[in-house]
Amino acid sequence: MTITNTTTAGSGTVEHLDRGPLSMGELAAVIAGDIPAGVYVNLGIGQPTRIADHLSAEQGIVLHTENGMLGMGPAAQGDEIDPDLTNAGKVPVTELPGAAYFHHADSFAMMRGGHLDVCVLGAYQVAANGDLANWHTGRSDDIPAVGGAMDLAIGAKSVFIMMTLFAKDGSPKLVPGCTYPLTGVGCVSRVYTDHGVFEVGPDRRQNVSVIATYGISVSALRSRLDVRLAEA
Amino acid sequence: MTITNTTTAGSGTVEHLDRGPLSMGELAAVIAGDIPAGVYVNLGIGQPTRIADHLSAEQGIVLHTENGMLGMGPAAQGDEIDPDLTNAGKVPVTELPGAAYFHHADSFAMMRGGHLDVCVLGAYQVAANGDLANWHTGRSDDIPAVGGAMDLAIGAKSVFIMMTLFAKDGSPKLVPGCTYPLTGVGCVSRVYTDHGVFEVGPDRRQNVSVIATYGISVSALRSRLDVRLAEA
Amino acid sequence: MSRTELLETADEAVAGIEDGATILVGGFGLAGMPFDLIDALIRQGAKDLMIVANNAGNGEVGLAALLKAGRVRKVLCSFPRQSDSWVFDELYRAGKVELEVVPQGNLAERMRAAGAGIGAFFCPTAVGTPLAEGKETRMIDGREYVLEYPIKGDYALIAAHRADRLGNLVYRMTARNFGPVMATAGTTTIVQVSEVVDTGTLDPEAVVTPSIYVDRVVQVDARHYTVQGAR
Amino acid sequence: MSRTELLETADEAVAGIEDGATILVGGFGLAGMPFDLIDALIRQGAKDLMIVANNAGNGEVGLAALLKAGRVRKVLCSFPRQSDSWVFDELYRAGKVELEVVPQGNLAERMRAAGAGIGAFFCPTAVGTPLAEGKETRMIDGREYVLEYPIKGDYALIAAHRADRLGNLVYRMTARNFGPVMATAGTTTIVQVSEVVDTGTLDPEAVVTPSIYVDRVVQVDARHYTVQGAR
Numbered sequence: 026m027t028i029t030n031t032t033t034a035g036s037g038t039v040e041h042l043d044r045g046p047l048s049m050g051e052l053a054a055v056i057a058g059d060i061p062a063g064v065y066v067n068l069g070i071g072q073p074t075r076i077a078d079h080l081s082a083e084q085g086i087v088l089h090t091e092n093g094m095l096g097m098g099p100a101a102q103g104d105e106i107d108p109d110l111t112n113a114g115k116v117p118v119t120e121l122p123g124a125a126y127f128h129h130a131d132s133f134a135m136m137r138g139g140h141l142d143v144c145v146l147g148a149y150q151v152a153a154n155g156d157l158a159n160w161h162t163g164r165s166d167d168i169p170a171v172g173g174a175m176d177l178a179i180g181a182k183s184v185f186i187m188m189t190l191f192a193k194d195g196s197p198k199l200v201p202g203c204t205y206p207l208t209g210v211g212c213v214s215r216v217y218t219d220h221g222v223f224e225v226g227p228d229r230r231q232n233v234s235v236i237a238t239y240g241i242s243v244s245a246l247r248s249r250l251d252v253r254l255a256e257a
Numbered sequence: 258m259t260i261t262n263t264t265t266a267g268s269g270t271v272e273h274l275d276r277g278p279l280s281m282g283e284l285a286a287v288i289a290g291d292i293p294a295g296v297y298v299n300l301g302i303g304q305p306t307r308i309a310d311h312l313s314a315e316q317g318i319v320l321h322t323e324n325g326m327l328g329m330g331p332a333a334q335g336d337e338i339d340p341d342l343t344n345a346g347k348v349p350v351t352e353l354p355g356a357a358y359f360h361h362a363d364s365f366a367m368m369r370g371g372h373l374d375v376c377v378l379g380a381y382q383v384a385a386n387g388d389l390a391n392w393h394t395g396r397s398d399d400i401p402a403v404g405g406a407m408d409l410a411i412g413a414k415s416v417f418i419m420m421t422l423f424a425k426d427g428s429p430k431l432v433p434g435c436t437y438p439l440t441g442v443g444c445v446s447r448v449y450t451d452h453g454v455f456e457v458g459p460d461r462r463q464n465v466s467v468i469a470t471y472g473i474s475v476s477a478l479r480s481r482l483d484v485r486l487a488e489a
Numbered sequence: 490m491s492r493t494e495l496l497e498t499a500d501e502a503v504a505g506i507e508d509g510a511t512i513l514v515g516g517f518g519l520a521g522m523p524f525d526l527i528d529a530l531i532r533q534g535a536k537d538l539m540i541v542a543n544n545a546g547n548g549e550v551g552l553a554a555l556l557k558a559g560r561v562r563k564v565l566c567s568f569p570r571q572s573d574s575w576v577f578d579e580l581y582r583a584g585k586v587e588l589e590v591v592p593q594g595n596l597a598e599r600m601r602a603a604g605a606g607i608g609a610f611f612c613p614t615a616v617g618t619p620l621a622e623g624k625e626t627r628m629i630d631g632r633e634y635v636l637e638y639p640i641k642g643d644y645a646l647i648a649a650h651r652a653d654r655l656g657n658l659v660y661r662m663t664a665r666n667f668g669p670v671m672a673t674a675g676t677t678t679i680v681q682v683s684e685v686v687d688t689g690t691l692d693p694e695a696v697v698t699p700s701i702y703v704d705r706v707v708q709v710d711a712r713h714y715t716v717q718g719a720r
Numbered sequence: 721m722s723r724t725e726l727l728e729t730a731d732e733a734v735a736g737i738e739d740g741a742t743i744l745v746g747g748f749g750l751a752g753m754p755f756d757l758i759d760a761l762i763r764q765g766a767k768d769l770m771i772v773a774n775n776a777g778n779g780e781v782g783l784a785a786l787l788k789a790g791r792v793r794k795v796l797c798s799f800p801r802q803s804d805s806w807v808f809d810e811l812y813r814a815g816k817v818e819l820e821v822v823p824q825g826n827l828a829e830r831m832r833a834a835g836a837g838i839g840a841f842f843c844p845t846a847v848g849t850p851l852a853e854g855k856e857t858r859m860i861d862g863r864e865y866v867l868e869y870p871i872k873g874d875y876a877l878i879a880a881h882r883a884d885r886l887g888n889l890v891y892r893m894t895a896r897n898f899g900p901v902m903a904t905a906g907t908t909t910i911v912q913v914s915e916v917v918d919t920g921t922l923d924p925e926a927v928v929t930p931s932i933y934v935d936r937v938v939q940v941d942a943r944h945y946t947v948q949g950a951r
Contacts, residue, residue: 063723065932085723087886087931091593092517092663095930096886108520109664115518122920123886125927126662128669128697129517129543130601133594137614137837138904140932161619168581169590170570175615176594180837210617295492297701317492319655319700323824324748324894327699328655340751341895347749354689355655357696358893360900360928361748361774362832365825369606369845370673372701393850400812401821402801407846408825412606442848598836605829608858608865611839627839629869634839638860659925694890695926 038235038243038256045240046190046219054079056145056187056217064142065089067177070114073145073187087123089141091173093132096124113173133173136180144181146174148188148216150203153233153252155213155226157186158205171208178209190218190250197250199223199233221246224257270467270475270488277472278422278451286311288377288419288449296374297321299409302346305377305419319355321373323405325364328356345405365405368412376413378406380420380448382435385465385484387445387458389418390437403440410441422450422482429482431455431465453478456489493656494705495685499529502679502707506535506644509562513600513640513671514542514552515647518571521664522551523648523681525709530646536560541600541640543593543667545569545577556580563587565640567596592620595637597670603639604673604702612637645675649698652680652708653688656700665697672702679705724887725936726916730760733910733938737766737875740793744831744871744902745773745783746878749802752895753782754879754912756940761877767791772831772871774824774898776800776808787811794818796871798827823851826868828901834870835904835933843868876906880929883913883939884922887931896928903933910936 047055049072057079060066067089068074077099080086088097090112097112098119106117127135135141150158160174161167178184188198199216211227221238233252235243247254279287281304289311292298299321300306309331312318320329322344329344330351338349359367367373382390392406393399410416420430431448443459453470465484467475479486496502503526506512512530516522531554538561545564546553553576555561561580569577569588580586591599592614602610611634615621625636647668650661658680660668672678685708727733734757737743743761747753762785769792776795777784784807786792792811800808800819811817822830823845833841842865846852856867878899881892889911891899903909916939 089932090663092520093666094663095932096924107662110662111518111520115520120662120924123884123888123922123931124924125888125930126660126665126924127930128665129593129597129667130670133597134832134836134904135930135932137594137598137612138835139837140835140904166582168570168578168588170568171590171592171620172568173593175592175618175620179613179616180594207618321701322894324751325897326894327701328693339893342893343749343751347751352693352893355653355657355691355700356693357657357699358693358891358896359699360896361824361828361898362901365828366601366605366673367699367701369825369829369843370604371606372604372673388848398813400801400809400819402799403821403823403851404799405824407823407849407851411844411847412825439849598838602841606844607829608842608844608860608863610833610841613837613839629839632839661925692926694892694928695923697925 036257039237040242041237041239042242047239049219050075052187052217052219055222056185060084060086060143062086065095065140067091067136067141067144067181069144069146069177071147073147074114076145089135091132091136091177093127093129094124096121133176136176139180139182141181143183143185144177145185145187146177148186148198149205150198150200151186151213151216151225152200152203153225153229155211156203157208157213158203160208161206163206174208178212183215184213186213186216188218190220199250199252201251271469272474273469273471274474279471282307284419284449284451287454288417292316292318292375294318297327297372299323299368299373299376299413301376301378301409303379305379306346308377321367322350323364323368323409325359325361326356328353365408368408371412371414373413375415375417376409377417377419378409380418380430381437382430382432383418383445383448383457384432384435385457385461387443388435389440389445390435392440393438395438406440410444415447416445418445418448420450422452431482431484433483493700493703495654496705496707499525499681499707499709500532502526502681502705503529503533506530506533508535509537510535510643511539511541513642513645513675514540515645515666515668515671516551517543517663517666519547519551521648521660521666521668523646524551524712525681526646526679527551527555531555531558531560537562539563539565541565541642543567543596544571545574547571547573549576553577556586561586563589565589565591567591567593590620596640597667599637599640600670600674603641604670607639609636609638611635640674642671642675643677645671645678647671647678647680649680649682651684651686651691652682652703652706653686653691655688656703656706657691657696658682658698658703659691659695660697669698672698677704678702681707681709683711684708724931724934726885727936727938730756730912730938730940731763733757733912733936734760734764737761737764739766740768741766741874742770742772744873744876744906745771746876746897746899746902747782748774748894748897750778750782752879752891752897752899754877755782755943756912757877757910758782758786762786762789762791768793770794770796772796772873774798774827775802776805778802778804780807784808787817792817794820796820796822798822798824821851827871828898830868830871831901831905834872835901838870840867840869842866871905873902873906874908876902876909878902878909878911880911880913882915882917882922883911883934883937884917884919886919887934887937888922888927889913889929889934890922890926891928900929903929908935909933912938912940914942915939
């Protein structure tokens with residue numbers, strides 16, 4: 026499958042109407058294609074982890090895992106599995122040449138200090154102004170657990186979101202304002218979903234820019250979302 | 258030369274009247290004898306550096322140098338000299354087994370965090386309440402230079418001072434209140450001088466306790482100092 | 490901190506831990522968790538403990554076993570809820586354990602501050618979220634920050650890879666995680682290691698935790714737990 | 721920070737440094753001072769510089785040479801006055817260079833804060849001294865602290881021992897000093913090393929500065945200066 030790289034923002038919205046919405050695997054490939062060569066990236070636990078499968082060695086992208094490593098390799102298989110070497114999702118991983126280990130305070134200093142170029146996170150909701158909710162449903166019977174989500178949200182130079190555009194009940198996850206407890210304020214710059222790619226953020230004054238759509242037109246999206254969509 | 262160890266505070270003031278004041282070398286030996294075995298110590302630049310010559314291997318004392326090392330050995334001689342290995346006075350030193358190197362932020366975190374047991378500093382003036390002045394004469398033509406003095410003054414669990422009791426002009430350096438710009442407030446616990454050893458500090462309400470004297474009696478010291486001296 | 494004690498057993502290593510103590514417990518999930526020290530702590534019997542750790546236990550081992558033994562009053566952590574945190578979940582829902590959730594990086598930085606003598610610091614993480622509610626905030630250079638205070642432990646219980654006889658430590662891969670930071674923030678730092686080596690055999694350039702931070706060391710046999718579905 | 725550039729000459733490494741820039745310069749005395757980068761900076765010509773370093777130059781080399789060339793507007797350091805700092809002393813007494821003195825540990829911690837995204841921190845150092853005058857103070861848990869702000873550099877110029885081709889760094893003994901902290905606090909971090917080795921040959925457990933902090937690397941021939949009476 027070839028999908029046009031979406032990084033050409035400002036060159037107009039691309040509507041992919043000859044196909045359905047993206048699968049999560051396809052979406053991972055789109056995001057991988059949009060990450061510039063040679064940058065430092067943190068892939069959040071869950072779906073964003075899949076982006077690693079679509080990064081090529083030529084891109085020279087270095088993966089950070091917040092439990093204390095740069096130069097993380099693919100998931101470990103068989104004899105490679107070492108309980109002392111895991112990613113932030115506690116899945117056994119491998120080490121690439123040029124890796125470095127560091128402790129938690131150093132690892133989060135790296136994030137908080139703005140040294141990571143990109144991080145990709147999942148989300149419950151993203152607002153047009155870039156607010157992110159991805160750590161707590163707000164239900165009273167939920168046990169709250171934040172992990173590194175808030176640190177990642179405010180730390181990376183660019184925060185990308187990878188999610189389905191609609192929840193299982195059909196409600197949009199790209200919203201005028203988050204109703205779930207926030208993870209970060211105005212921190213998201215780009216939202217990658219199965220139905221389209223969007224630019225959001227505090228500078229956009231509620232005006233979400235549509236970079237690409239998949240299996241749906243911009244005008245059809247307008248009827249399903251409560252946010253103001255602008256062509257890129 | 259054998260001088261009674263002075264650590265037996267509370268067991269009475271010892272007047273050494275059968276001799277003159279201590280030389281700086283003798284004073285270094287007295288301080289070395291008072292440093293408990295197995296502790297972590299920083300010796301300030303200048304005279305305190307000489308204390309190292311009087312520490313025995315059996316004491317198991319580990320020396321810290323604030324430019325980034327624990328396990329510092331004696332001064333380097335001849336072929337041992339390596340421009341990458343110096344102490345805080347920028348003098349070439351050596352490395353002992355069990356040494357560790359760290360960067361400046363880690364080194365000063367170690368000090369500021371209260372992990373060093375003892376540091377020994379020189380002084381222009383020490384006040385009865387433990388105030389220390391050792392970085393600036395306050396003369397307007399002096400170029401101020403503080404280095405790690407203020408960090409050391411507030412960092413170690415015990416701050417010892419090593420100095421002559423009187424300045425070259427005969428004025429006492431153990432004073433009711435410092436007139437020179439301060440390095441730290443209430444930070445000194447013990448003052449080692451050629452004429453005697455004193456306990457000072459914020460809890461003593463201006464009452465300096467005399468642990469030992471050398472070549473002078475407590476009553477003679479009372480006539481030469483402006484601070485209230487109490488027997489130990 | 491004065492000379493490090495090398496002890497024969499984990500039981501000796503945890504001796505003296507008082508009821509009500511605040512204990513920093515290393516590990517990220519199972520990697521770097523001081524299993525032997527925690528098992529010894531369960532035998533030792535201290536109760537009413539405040540535990541500071543990244544997680545709140547996995548399966549039935551380590552912190553989960555300590556929780557199950559009913560010794561923990563409160564957990565301060567970043568990520569209690571996991572697929573295998575059933576011990577904690579049950580105690581929490583039954584109101585038998587308190588929980589305070591802190592962003593992972595703040596947890597690390599607050600312990601670093603405790604070890605480094607910093608009184609408090611302005612941190613951009615969690616601004617505008619429920620985890621900053623009630624905390625002092627300030628605009629600095631056009632950005633909003635929350636004031637965060639140090640977290641100090643009466644004890645730190647951590648696992649490292651090797652120690653020399655002086656107490657210098659090295660870790661292994663991502664099992665390093667919270668160990669070096671907790672070592673600085675614990676009044677008494679207790680370490681289990683896989684190997685004790687002669688002083689002078691660790692590379693001074695590669696020591697991660699200098700001996701000054703280490704009070705007690707015990708060598709333990711390698712044990713690795715795997716918990717299905719851990720994350 | 722994106723991929724590290726490996727450059728052939730120190731002149732290429734310092735290209736683009738603007739007049740008026742704030743430059744963090746590594747080294748404690750002569751150990752760890754990036755002599756070749758400073759010499760290249762003198763050739764490059766940038767002026768009106770604000771220099772952040774521990775000292776203000778020794779003898780006639782390194783920072784002292786940069787000062788002598790008249791390129792420095794202000795020095796922020798902990799210890800300018802030394803037996804061999806005659807270049808700085810003369811400029812200072814002639815009113816040709818500004819000086820701001822900062823305790824050595826605050827210098828390091830303020831750069832660490834810049835690199836770690838901390839907005840400000842309460843520090844016990846210098847409380848009650850002239851170096852705390854005019855600064856905000858606060859009592860926390862019965863102890864007084866001074867509020868200190870980050871020091872960020874437009875550039876950091878540091879010396880390390882080895883780099884791999886990705887930009888990971890290791891240092892040598894006490895020449896490590898300010899390098900790792902400055903690397904995190906410089907917007908553009910430029911490093912001179914004695915050796916560039918293949919990626920994968922540095923021990924990942926012993927990397928001190930991960931490549932993410934390193935923008936440009938240049939290999940230079942070993943040069944060591946000794947200045948009589950240096951301290």
